[in-house]
Amino acid sequence: MEFEVIIGLEVHVQLNTRTKMFCSCPTSFAQRQNSNTCPVCLGLPGALPVINEEAVKKAMMFGWAIEATINQKSLFNRKNYFYPDLPKGYQISQFEVPIVEKGHLFIDLEDGSKRKIGITRAHLEEDAGKNIHEGRISKVDLNRAGTPLLEIVSEPDLRSSQEAVQYLKKLHAIVRYLDISDANMQEGSFRCDANVSIRPKGDEELYTRVEIKNLNSFRFIQRAIDYEVERQIEAWEDGSYEEEVIQETRLFDTQKGITRSMRGKEESADYRYFPDPDLPPLIIPQSFFEETKAIPELPDQKRERFIQEYGIRPYDAALIASSREMADFFEEMMAHGITPQNGVTWLTVELAARLNKAGLEIQESPVQSETLAKLIQRIEDKTISNKAAKDVLDYLMEHQVDVDEAIEDLGLKQISDPTAIEGLVDQVLEANQDKVAQYKGGKEKLFGFFVGQVMKASQGKADPKLVNEILRKKLS
Ligand code: ZN
Ligand code: MN
Numbered sequence: 001m002e003f004e005v006i007i008g009l010e011v012h013v014q015l016n017t018r019t020k021m022f023c024s025c026p027t028s029f030a031q032r033q034n035s036n037t038c039p040v041c042l043g044l045p046g047a048l049p050v051i052n053e054e055a056v057k058k059a060m061m062f063g064w065a066i067e068a069t070i071n072q073k074s075l076f077n078r079k080n081y082f083y084p085d086l087p088k089g090y091q092i093s094q095f096e097v098p099i100v101e102k103g104h105l106f107i108d109l110e111d112g113s114k115r116k117i118g119i120t121r122a123h124l125e126e127d128a129g130k131n132i133h134e135g136r137i138s139k140v141d142l143n144r145a146g147t148p149l150l151e152i153v154s155e156p157d158l159r160s161s162q163e164a165v166q167y168l169k170k171l172h173a174i175v176r177y178l179d180i181s182d183a184n185m186q187e188g189s190f191r192c193d194a195n196v197s198i199r200p201k202g203d204e205e206l207y208t209r210v211e212i213k214n215l216n217s218f219r220f221i222q223r224a225i226d227y228e229v230e231r232q233i234e235a236w237e238d239g240s241y242e243e244e245v246i247q248e249t250r251l252f253d254t255q256k257g258i259t260r261s262m263r264g265k266e267e268s269a270d271y272r273y274f275p276d277p278d279l280p281p282l283i284i285p286q287s288f289f290e291e292t293k294a295i296p297e298l299p300d301q302k303r304e305r306f307i308q309e310y311g312i313r314p315y316d317a318a319l320i321a322s323s324r325e326m327a328d329f330f331e332e333m334m335a336h337g338i339t340p341q342n343g344v345t346w347l348t349v350e351l352a353a354r355l356n357k358a359g360l361e362i363q364e365s366p367v368q369s370e371t372l373a374k375l376i377q378r379i380e381d382k383t384i385s386n387k388a389a390k391d392v393l394d395y396l397m398e399h400q401v402d403v404d405e406a407i408e409d410l411g412l413k414q415i416s417d418p419t420a421i422e423g424l425v426d427q428v429l430e431a432n433q434d435k436v437a438q439y440k441g442g443k444e445k446l447f448g449f450f451v452g453q454v455m456k457a458s459q460g461k462a463d464p465k466l467v468n469e470i471l472r473k474k475l476s
Contacts, residue, residue, distance in 0.1 A: 022049030068103025
């Protein structure tokens with residue numbers, strides 16, 4: 001039997017506002033435990049929440065970016081549950097009427113096609129604090145309590161773990177482009193829960209879905225979904241689906257690569273949502289509507305522009321536009337008037353490989369865009385060969401020097417003076433008269449030998465194109 005995989009994702013994005021969602025405490029975490037707190041985020045009785053305008057603006061910007069409906073009037077609700085890191089005993093969230101509804105984005109599939117993925121809603125809420133477990137003692141740190149979150153819920157439109165990852169990457173790029181979140185996955189400012197179910201192909205019904213919580217890397221998300229799909233299909237095939245696949249929350253064990261039952265899944269009724277009596281409905285003024293519409297260029301638009309403006313391949317354009325830092329780096333390079341294809345190769349192949357090896361992100365690159373552009377200029381003006389430029393780049397990764405200094409230090413300046421090369425060619429032909437005779441007698445394969453000898457004589461510095469040209473002339 002063939003199965004279809006149904007995946008819906010919930011992503012919590014921490015908004016990069018200066019202050020918390022309902023109080024004026026700073027959102028920075030570096031401080032001493034429980035120092036970024038006040039009566040509101042400590043949940044003291046009588047303290048009153050005030051909505052953060054910046055968080056509302058950022059949620060709306062996201063709404064415009066996914067072509068969603070923005071509700072001019074939305075509501076804040078209390079979501080009741082008990083946990084030590086939640087001092088009020090409820091989380092302020094949005095329920096019946098979220099600020100953003102009915103949007104979509106496009107994911108890029110491997111065959112170059114696109115697929116539209118629905119976004120059901122995006123709502124504002126506050127984060128909880130953190131429990132810190134130290135041996136037999138557990139502590140509660142409320143510095144994070146009250147930090148603004150945007151929870152983005154997709155439609156169950158995704159059909160494989162690869163599609164789920166593509167969706168998350170696009171979402172990640174969008175929030176980074178909008179600069180509404182740093183979206184750092186390791187630090188938890190972009191966290192994902194995946195709802196996974198299967199059904200026989202052709203079936204229209206939705207079967208039991210399992211929620212996998214707190215996935216914080218693209219790789220883990222893919223592995224967790226793959227494992228869960230496999231588990232559900234096996235249960236179906238051996239007749240234990242009813243017992244094995246129940247509506248529950250599972251955790252992904254990154255060591256063992258399996259998902260494990262954590263708790264039965266709550267229904268929304270379990271939370272006893274009700275409108276927060278301390279917060280009137282959020283009504284957005286018309287002027288604010290217009291103000292938030294001016295959003296920056298988004299990944300898909302940038303990719304199209306790169307294809308049009310620089311004539312680069314769609315694949316390369318998509319790769320570069322997938323990260324805002326990479327796109328900025330590329331455009332800064334292009335401002336130096338280099339050939340686009342060289343810019344693409346030296347950024348996405350040469351520099352990317354070296355950064356990857358060093359475990360660095362593009363924004364941490366020891367070689368800046370201006371330096372890489374200058375290196376490319378030195379290839380284009382024939383000061384150095386393409387091959388020598390790779391050595392120069394290695395050197396620049398380690399040394400804080402100018403490109404020309406690096407070329408000087410390494411003694412890699414290319415010989416592109418035709419007279420000098422002619423001299424070398426003459427030497428080589430003179431020293432190998434027997435081979436010249438064989439070549440002229442029809443053994444044309446020897447041409448490569450002569451090129452090699454001239455390159456050797458120049459210690460690899462002769463411009464290979466010129467060597468070829470001059471050799472052909474002399475041997476004809
Ligand atoms: Zn506070
Ligand atoms: Mn939530």
